[in-house]
Amino acid sequence: MPELPEVEALALDLKGRLDGRAIVRVDIAAFSALKTFDPPLSSLDGTFVEDVTRHGKFLDIATGGLHLVVHLARAGWIRWRAEVPALPPRPSTKSGLAARVVLDDDSGLDITEAGTKKSLAVYVVRQPADVPGIARLGPDPLADEFTIDVLQRILEDAGRAQIKGVLRQQSIVAGIGNAYSDELLHAAKMSPFKPASSLNPDDVQVLYDAIRDVLGDAVERSRGLAASELKGEKKSNLAVHGKKGAKCPVCGDVVREVSFADSFLNYCATCQTGGKPLADRRMSKLLK
Template identity: 75%
Template structure:
């Protein structure tokens, strides 16, 4: 799933490609992806792109006062096309294409989603806050106003909730998902199950530095990359996320995983849990 660093870099890449370009047509290939009806999709035709920005994990293409907002979900992406086919795409349940944005000079964007679970969402709105997911976003963790005091308040209000869940909840902190919450907790040397309100002052400072540093480093690595390069950059620089069974780059212990119904987390026992593996009930059931 694209998270804050990738969506930030994707917005920058598209801003350079789209700014002051005319949107000629938008084709919807997966009708379930379009979540709004007013203004209509046709309201974007003939508009000029003014900016491309990010709200949490949402991508916002603003054109003449109308916003095309994309939430790429787990398996969505945006692909640049130097030449758009002259024939509009036909809706097909087997196709990965969700929508196509046709620009002047016959260039454009393909919005795609892999897999069978279709969660990608497109919104055409006059104000980004008309998108429910944006209206309820928590503070941006890379903003100047996201201070250690803000993080302390968030953790206190979360009570005994586990750090992993608090970090990735979009209504609490915007833009951090499954991958970067794993990476932040590994950098902070904290268990994903640690209660949010149990941190000492020193641990709070450590978590704050890990959160800001992990995201800042990822944004810096992604800046200037084309959309086609971002997924590979993200994967290649993960310390624990997606690296089950590999050696931790810090201590050499084996990275472990805890599986859930529709997701999983990865961590290093030596770095994060005092050498003790976390219980993985799903895997235990499979081994019986």
């Protein structure tokens, strides 16, 4: 799933490609992806792109006083095309194409989604906050306003909730997903199951530094890369996420996994849980 660093880099790449360009039209290939009807999609036709930014994991293309907002969900991505086909795409659930943005020189963007679970969302709105998911976002962890005091209040308000779940909740902290929550908790040497309110002031400082460092470093590594390079850059620099069975790059212990119904987490027992493996609840149920 694209998270804050990839969406930040994607916005930067697209800003360089789209700034001042005219949108000829936007074609929808997967009708379920379009979540709004007013303003109509056709209101983007002939508008000039003014900016490309992000809000959490939402990509925002500002054009003609409106906003084309895309949430890439778990398996979505955007691909630049130097030349798009002359004919609009046919509606299809198999091609993976959700939408296409056609520009004034016949280049454009393909907004795609892999897999069968379709969660990608496209919005045309007058203001970004008209998108419910954006309106609910918590503070951005790389913004100046995200201070250690803000993090302290977040953890206190979360009570006994597990720290990984708190960090992934977009209405609490914007932009952190499954992969980077694993990464920053590994950097902070904290168990993903640690209760949020149990962190003492020193713990909060360590977690705050890990959030800023892990996400900040990922943004800097991604800066200037083309969209086609971002997935590979992310995967090659992960320490534990998606690395089940590999060696922890810090201590050499094996990276372990806890599986859930529709996701998983990875961690190093030596670095994060005092050497104690966490219970894999899904596997435990299967063995009963």
